[in-house]
Amino acid sequence: MNLSQISYRPHIAVVGKRNVGKSRFVNTLIGSEVSAVSEIAGTTIDPIKNPLELLPYGPVLIVDTAGIDDEGELGSRRITQTIKTIASADLVILIVDSRTRLSSKERELIAYLDKIEVTYLLVVNKIEFGVNENLLEELTELRTTHFEVSCKEDVGFEELIRKIIRMLPREDEFFSLNDIIAPTDKVLTVLPSGLPDEEHSLLLSYLDIIKNNLDENTIVTICKDTEFSEISAKLNTPDIIITESHLVNKVSALVPEKVKVTTFSLLINRMKSDLPVFVKGLQTVSKLKTGDKILIAEGCSQHPYNNCKFKIKEWLYSNSKKELNLDFIFGGDLPENLSEYKLLVHCDGCKLNHTEMQTRINEAKLMDVPIVTFGIVASYMKGAIPRAVASLGIKSV
Numbered sequence: 001m002n003l004s005q006i007s008y009r010p011h012i013a014v015v016g017k018r019n020v021g022k023s024r025f026v027n028t029l030i031g032s033e034v035s036a037v038s039e040i041a042g043t044t045i046d047p048i049k050n051p052l053e054l055l056p057y058g059p060v061l062i063v064d065t066a067g068i069d070d071e072g073e074l075g076s077r078r079i080t081q082t083i084k085t086i087a088s089a090d091l092v093i094l095i096v097d098s099r100t101r102l103s104s105k106e107r108e109l110i111a112y113l114d115k116i117e118v119t120y121l122l123v124v125n126k127i128e129f130g131v132n133e134n135l136l137e138e139l140t141e142l143r144t145t146h147f148e149v150s151c152k153e154d155v156g157f158e159e160l161i162r163k164i165i166r167m168l169p170r171e172d173e174f175f176s177l178n179d180i181i182a183p184t185d186k187v188l189t190v191l192p193s194g195l196p197d198e199e200h201s202l203l204l205s206y207l208d209i210i211k212n213n214l215d216e217n218t219i220v221t222i223c224k225d226t227e228f229s230e231i232s233a234k235l236n237t238p239d240i241i242i243t244e245s246h247l248v249n250k251v252s253a254l255v256p257e258k259v260k261v262t263t264f265s266l267l268i269n270r271m272k273s274d275l276p277v278f279v280k281g282l283q284t285v286s287k288l289k290t291g292d293k294i295l296i297a298e299g300c301s302q303h304p305y306n307n308c309k310f311k312i313k314e315w316l317y318s319n320s321k322k323e324l325n326l327d328f329i330f331g332g333d334l335p336e337n338l339s340e341y342k343l344l345v346h347c348d349g350c351k352l353n354h355t356e357m358q359t360r361i362n363e364a365k366l367m368d369v370p371i372v373t374f375g376i377v378a379s380y381m382k383g384a385i386p387r388a389v390a391s392l393g394i395k396s397v
């Protein structure tokens with residue numbers, strides 16, 4: 001895996017009721033007529049993705065969607081599409097009409113956005129008609145910051161674009177390790193000896209990502225676990241040790257408390273997705289009951305983790321001592337019946353980008369299904385937690 005595989009173009013989803021001006025908003029941002037606009041409600045029926053160079057930020061993907069108040073069987077299918085688009089968005093722009101109060105659909109949508117904790121911005125459109133006082137009061141009550149624009153008169157866009165740029169994630173935000181590792185820190189990476197070649201190459205690819213994110217003044221040393229004591233002494237105690245979960249305890253016992261000790265997979269979890277959510281999900285692992293349904297999901301169909309899947313199964317049984325109902329999926333989307341599961345155990349997502357992984361986390365949050373990854377379960381079962389997560393600045397459960 002290299003960094004280009006996990007780089008991505010942030011998705012901005014434009015959502016709202018029918019006819020509020022979503023498509024015209026997208027056209028105004030892009031500066032050309034990419035989406036059909038009309039006074040007939042329900043003009044946009046499928047999500048439409050448009051590339052946009054948002055200067056000075058860079059390339060993004062802006063997604064026009066069908067109205068969240070669409071009706072009938074077809075309408076509810078369109079709403080599902082819109083919800084999926086929201087789940088995979090880095091930023092959601094919710095458009096409302098300046099002339100009307102918030103409808104129940106719009107309130108539901110705001111509650112949904114709050115629940116999945118996606119970053120969103122509320123935009124009041126058509127302000128040349130004036131802004132409804134009740135709407136303003138409702139927005140103040142909800143403590144939602146909003147922007148006022150008129151797509152028709154091209155008003156309010158300069159400031160709005162500056163705000164959008166401030167709200168968009170920066171790629172280095174996800175991948176940076178600067179808050180954990182300072183320049184001139186001594187980083188010791190400990191690889192297990194006696195691993196099959198394929199697993200070694202996986203660890204080396206992890207290391208490659210981590211190396212790419214270390215300050216160039218950082219001193220990185222690689223050794224095998226069998227040489228750990230000697231190398232650690234030569235380094236006069238490293239500042240941080242990165243290793244495999246099953247080696248954390250062994251390594252931890254040999255170095256002072258102040259030394260950070262963590263794992264490759266936790267670092268990858270942190271860089272690619274939401275490690276605190278997974279740490280919280282661990283609470284469920286120890287409370288599983290007989291008959292609980294658990295979904296074990298692989299992000300891709302060609303997975304290097306086949307072995308890991310069986311280990312996870314074994315660990316779940318040995319930890320809970322309960323008969324659990326395990327389902328497995330490989331590749332594709334999470335199933336519609338996700339809410340039936342007590343726990344979602346997802347792969348670390350080495351073949352998924354940040355947005356794809358975040359989408360799955362959002363879907364799980366929406367369904368109130370705790371989510372953990374193979375990496376965090378492995379670390380937990382091997383006793384690597386709490387030290388391995390505390391070393392990354394996260395309070396353990």
Ligand SMILES: Nc1nc2c(ncn2[C@@H]2O[C@H](COP(=O)(O)OP(=O)(O)OP(=O)(O)O)[C@@H](O)[C@H]2O)c(=O)[nH]1
Pocket residue numbers: 017018019020021022023024025036037038039040041042043044045065066067125126127128149150151152153
């Ligand atoms: N006066 C005024 N009309 C606007 C403004 N923005 C959009 N409209 C009009 O509102 C109508 C609906 O605009 P669309 O962009 O098609 O709305 P939409 O939200 O995409 O609607 P659906 O695709 O049906 O969900 C069109 O007639 C637009 O020209 C605005 O700022 N002021």
Ligand SMILES: [Mg+2]
Pocket residue numbers: 022023024035036037043044064065
């Ligand atoms: Mg439209």
